[in-house]
Amino acid sequence: MTVLSDLEIARVAHMEPIGEVAARAGIEPEFLEFYGNDVAKISLEAAEAHENRPRAKYVVVTAITPTPLGEGKTTTAVGIAQGLEKIGRHSMLALRQPSMGPTFGIKGGAAGAGYSQVLPMEKLNLHLTGDFHSITAAHNLLAAMIDNHLHQGNELDIEPHSISWRRVVDINDRALRNVIVGLGSRIDGVPRETGFDITAASEVGVILSLATSLKDLRSRLGRIVIGYNRAKQPVTAEDLHAAGSMTVILRDALKPNLLQTTENTPVLVHTGPFGNIATGNSSVVADQIGITSADYLLTEAGFGSDMGAERFFNVKCRVSGLHPDAAVMVVTIRALKTHSGRYKVVPGKPLPEGMTLDNPDDVWAGAPNLRKHIEIVRNFGVTPVVALNLFPGDHDDEIDVVRQIAEECGAHFAASSHVVDGGDGATDLARAVVAACEEPTRFRYTYHLESPLAAKIESVATRVYGADGIDVAPAAAKELAHFEELGYGHFPVVMAKTHLSLSHDPALKGAPTGWRLPVREVRAAVGAGYVYAICGDMRTMPGLGKHPAAERIDIDENGETVGLF
Amino acid sequence: MTVLSDLEIARVAHMEPIGEVAARAGIEPEFLEFYGNDVAKISLEAAEAHENRPRAKYVVVTAITPTPLGEGKTTTAVGIAQGLEKIGRHSMLALRQPSMGPTFGIKGGAAGAGYSQVLPMEKLNLHLTGDFHSITAAHNLLAAMIDNHLHQGNELDIEPHSISWRRVVDINDRALRNVIVGLGSRIDGVPRETGFDITAASEVGVILSLATSLKDLRSRLGRIVIGYNRAKQPVTAEDLHAAGSMTVILRDALKPNLLQTTENTPVLVHTGPFGNIATGNSSVVADQIGITSADYLLTEAGFGSDMGAERFFNVKCRVSGLHPDAAVMVVTIRALKTHSGRYKVVPGKPLPEGMTLDNPDDVWAGAPNLRKHIEIVRNFGVTPVVALNLFPGDHDDEIDVVRQIAEECGAHFAASSHVVDGGDGATDLARAVVAACEEPTRFRYTYHLESPLAAKIESVATRVYGADGIDVAPAAAKELAHFEELGYGHFPVVMAKTHLSLSHDPALKGAPTGWRLPVREVRAAVGAGYVYAICGDMRTMPGLGKHPAAERIDIDENGETVGLF
Incomplete structure (x- = not known):
């Protein structure tokens, strides 16, 4: 059997014109703005226009505590979407947009894997429709207006040391973590210490992911607190008259981007990298559009259920008013084995030798992590589905251990071979999701907003x-x-x-x-x-490694991009 | 008579689907990538495919030495393009893309004026298709790779003080002119002094404007010298293995953008802000595509003929191999009066009082500037056409002085009221351009490349x-x-x-x-x-004023952008 690389699969995959993908999702041409033949932005009016349509079942895709390699949450979400179509249900997928900077670090692509990928993968991993560039531009315009305000006489009496608004770039650039700006002569600004974060950690990006309309975007931007005045009162972007321009810069970025999977099911990609301090979820507006465009809307929350899903439940659901019917918990054998505490997984190095052997005991030893994540989801009143993302070389009796753990916890379970088989490999999982969505839910938050x-x-x-x-x-x-x-x-x-x-x-x-x-x-x-x-030492600006991916990415003699995946 | 603002004219203008605009220019759908209904990128294969088509007459649009207000070179270029269509000739226009940063400074829009504008003006003045964001990203990736190289042991033995590669942002941000990066602890990079320029001053942008193909782009990026090693040998982007990634970031940005005028004639917008150290011309590839898509290709060179046009002739024409048939010299009465030395024009303030009075003697007193610019163009062996861009309130006998100066110099002349009348106001000028293009030319450079x-x-x-x-x-x-x-x-x-x-x-x-x-x-x-x-104190990073345009730009209650123009 010939095994094709992700890149080869993506290249030979048949992409449908994105207008047809949209049409199958019930999104009319008047709501589309095309960016090439394979990507379109969807105007927010679509959500209003479709308000009275039947609502999709709403499924959040989360995971157990991952290894540093990631456990294939994106590809599993894609697999489920494809699997649902195979069993006759229409699906819509809402994914987070990958941050471009890390693509040139160690990461490579973030478009899924094998036969469950998002296309076009090259656009997805680079500029897409420029939303992150808009976030960078709006964020840095505010920063420039702050320093200009200091330079022009500081009418608002801003305390320079209190300024917490830094600048951002979508590049892993550790030398920018701590900088002094405003050096030179009197005409070159006011010297002060500040720094740059990666764009993924920009509050502007989080605002974009939580805003429910252009007006809401405008108000949220206005409320940004950039620091304090000498009377210790907050100074806002509104005080600096910056929020209007920021909104104008971001107006197109507020519209979700429509792409497709390798099996042509629709995918909304919009906002949501983690940046350590962000919500790590795709946007509220994407879900608002997606909820009326399919039988099942799958939305991705970053990392494990303690991370993205907790923020999904406690932050995003409060804003959107949407409550999930089920939560898919992505699991891998290798992650469970890591939770035995017996192995250490290091990115860029092969898996520890013993880890690939048939050893159900290692899986049992990692079970507490899965049990805890199932409990987390259940505490929100949401029905869990354990989704085992199969890797070549996973052993049957190990797979069976995962099934037993899930069943012990009363969770739905299915193993899925979507990476190798596409939607056909995910039909069991799709059926498990359908079954889970039939159960009654009683959604609840972890805390009341009124608590201290x-x-x-x-x-x-x-x-x-x-x-x-x-x-x-x-x-x-x-x-x-x-x-x-x-x-x-x-x-x-x-x-x-x-x-x-x-x-x-x-x-x-x-x-x-x-x-x-x-x-x-x-x-x-x-x-x-x-x-x-x-909590702990959380970085908001990564660095590049000794030999970053940027050194390998290039064009070949035919002008095709190589090294990106 | 009701006078509409530029914004109102733009809003009521009928835009044709950009695919139809392209079709009239003979550009087939397979070469188009749509960015919405009103903008498309054109693939470089179009130039190859149309190689054997008849070639357009090639006209560079330049100006006399402008006042700080600008003399309407863009709107006059648009007017000529529209006027040519009115007299039955097909025109293509190649304009420079405005830099977004200054839009939020003092400038406002750069899309022409009145009935000779480029549409959609909002996109033109903001992200357009993201080309400048790509320049910023590619430029700053190289910068990050330089600092990473120092941090990872400096194998290439780069002399840190010799590093001339700075970072860029497309924002007027004076506080970034001189910065110290790499502060913090040992894991936060190597401290050194550097700074940021505006994206318009990025060598990456100039490379994009001069590259003749994707491969040429790749080689030019590789040749970028970022500084020297301790043996005083140049260190290149190729040495740092950065040029491949930079090319991949820029691959879409290399494709020119197609827009339209208020009368639906085609406009290529691609690269070319001045940034003081750049060439200040639209791209070579735009001209290569435009030259087979009309009877007349008008290409814009920034500022006066001593500036953009000199670089057009001596730098861009050498790369493109295209030689112009005529040069349009845009003139205004107010600029000529300023060259009398009797008035001082200050942006943001009304014109000096005496300047608006009927005073042909002031115009005569400014004539030497126009004569010199005509001579400059003629020294390149190119036929000059003096184009008087009429303003409301220009006096007939003053207009006649400009005609006399042009005729004395043996230049073609026409006054043009395109701002008020669109193409109908520019038919005389269009005829003058047609006549000029019939004259034989003997193009020559100012110097041989072999000279020191x-x-x-x-x-x-x-x-x-x-x-x-x-x-x-x-x-x-x-x-x-x-x-x-x-x-x-x-x-x-x-x-x-x-x-x-x-x-x-x-x-x-x-x-x-x-x-x-x-x-x-x-x-x-x-x-x-x-x-x-x-020569003199040339700045590569502007600052914002006390009350920049950014404070006024906003959305109104209907969500429409206001304050941008």
């Missing part, structure tokens, strides 16, 4: 992560009190913690117990509408 | 600008010798000087004589393929 901020952080730590409690650094506690004075007390919370453990310590595998979550620092993303707690 | 660099700089200064000679600073002279050792001696030269005077001193109006051009510094843009000489 610290209590909300503690709820997530104890009720979701399984911590015994939280240890808030004194400065952070003071800042939480300040936030409550300023009226941010009713915000939901987002935890900036590692995705490699249920705890804040990436070395703790399985389902750690007997630990407390340290909260080093807290910040308010007032435009996005949440307070975030930094 | 200093001699080439001197040729431009004396034979184009009218200087008595050049004064090269000692360090610059040493650097020129170094460039010749390195093999850059055969490059053409580009002069970074003010556009507000034929000299390096913006205060010297008319046609200054008895002056020498100081060359403060020289640099090599090896990827673009020229050496540039900095």
Whole structure:
């Protein structure tokens, strides 16, 4: 049997004109703006126009605690969408847009794998329709207006050291983490220390993912707090008269992008990289459009259920008003084996030798992580479906262990070979999703918005992560009190913690117990509408490795892109 | 009579589907990639496929030395294109893409004016199809790879102080002119001084405007010199293995964008802002596509004939192999009056009072500037057409003075009221262009490439600008010798000087004589393929004013963009 690479599969796949893909999803041509033949933006009027159509079952796709390699959440989501079509149900998929910067780091593509990919993969991994460039531009315009305000006399009396609005680039560029700007002479601005984050960590991007309309986008941008004046009152983007221009820069970026899978099922790709401090979910408007365009809308939440899915439930669902019918929990044998604590997976190196052997005991040893993630989802009142993403070389008795764990927990289960077989390999999983969606749900949040901020952080730590409690650094506690004075007390919370453990310590595998979550620092993303707690050393600007992917990416003699995947 | 604003005219204008505009230009659907209904990118294969078609007459549109307000070169170019259609000739227009950053500064739109505009104006003034974002991304990826190289051990032995490759943003952000990067701890890169330019000043953008194919783009990017190693040998983007990734980032940006005028004539918009050190011309590939798609191809060169047109003739024409049949010299009464030296025009303030009075003597007093520009064009062997861009309130006897000056010089002449009347106001001018193109031309460059660099700089200064000679600073002279050792001696030269005077001193109006051009510094843009000489204090990163346009740009209650124009 000839095994084709992801790139080869993508190249030979038949792409339908995107207008036809849209038509099958019931989206009329007047709502489409084409970007080439294979990508279209969808205007937000589509959601209004289709308001009275039947609503899709709403399924969030999450995962257990992944290895640093990722466990194929995107490809599994694609597989389910394709599998649903195979069993006669129409699907719509809402995925997060990958950040371009990391593509040139170690990552390679983020378009799925094998016969369950999103097309066109090259566009998906690069500019797509330029939404991230717009985020960068709007973010940095505000930064320029802040420094210009200081330079022009600082009428708002901004305390320069309080300015928390940094600049962003969509590139892994560690040298920009900490910079001094405004050097030179008097005409070159006011010197001060600041820095750059990766665009994925921009509050502007989170705002785009949470905004429900152009007007809501405009108001949220206006509410962005960039720092404080000398009277310790917040200074906003509105105060700087920047929010209107930012909105104009972002107006096209607010429209979700329509692509297709290798089997031509529709895929909305819009916003949502993690950036450690963002929500790590695709946009509210994509889901609002998707919910009336299929029988099943699958939406992807980044990393494990403690990460993207928790933010999906507690933050995104509050904004969208949409509640999921089921949650798909993506699992791999290799991830479960890693949670035994017996193996260490390092990106760029082969898997540890013993890990590929037939050893059901390793899988059992990792079970606590899966059980905990099933419990997390169930605590939100949502029906879990365990989706085993099969890899070549997975052993039958190991697969059976995963089934047993899922069944013990009362969760739906199916193994899926979509990477090798496309939708045909995911029909069992699709049926499991359909079955799960028939069960009644009683959706509930982890906390009430009226609780104090610290209590909300503690709820997530104890009720979701399984911590015994939280240890808030004194400065952070003071800042939480300040936030409550300023009226941010009713915000939901987002935890900036590692995705490699249920705890804040990436070395703790399985389902750690007997630990407390340290909260080093807290910040308010007032435009996005949440307070975030930094737990451990969370980076908002990655660096490049010694030999980054950028060194291999090129064009070949025919002008085709190589090295991207 | 109701006078409509530019914005109102643009809003009520009937836009044709861009596919139909392309069809009338003989560009088949298979060469188009749509970006919405009103913009398409054209693949470079179109030029190859149409190689054997009849070639258009090739007309460069330039100007006399402008006031800081600009003299309507874009709108006049649009007017001629529309006027040619009115007299039964097919026109294609190749314009430069405006830089987004300055749109939020003082500038407002750059889409023409009145009934001679380019549509859609909002896209034109903002992201368009994202080409500038791609330039920014590719430029900054190289910068990140340089700093990463230092951080990872500096195998190439790069001398950090020699690194001339800065970063870019498409925003007026003076605080970024001089920065220190790499601060923090050992894992945050190597501290060093550097800075940011505006994207318009990126060598990557110039490379895009000069590249003749994807392969040529790839080679030029590879040849970029970012600095020197400790043995004083150049270090290139190829040495850093960055050029392949940069090419992949830029592959769509290499394709020209097709838009239309308010009268639906086709317009290619591609690359070319001035950035002081760039060529300030639209792309070679746009002209290569345009030359077989009409009877007349009009291409725009920035600022006066000493600036964009000189670079068009001496740099761009050498690369493209295309030689112009005529040069349109855009003139306004207000600019000629300014060259009398009797008035000072300040942007954002009303014109000086006396300037709007009927005073033919003021126009005569400014004549030397027009005469000199006619001579400049004629020295390249190209037939000049003086195009008087009429403003409301221009007086008939003043208009007649311009006609007399042009006729004295033996140049074709027409006044044009396209701003008020569209193509119907530009038929005389269109006929003048047609007549000029019938004359034989004997195109010649200002210098041979084999001359020494200093001699080439001197040729431009004396034979184009009218200087008595050049004064090269000692360090610059040493650097020129170094460039010749390195093999850059055969490059053409580009002069970074003010556009507000034929000299390096913006205060010297008319046609200054008895002056020498100081060359403060020289640099090599090896990827673009020229050496540039900095004459006076030329800035590569603008700042925002006290109340920039960004404060006024917004959406209104209907979600429409306001304040952009």
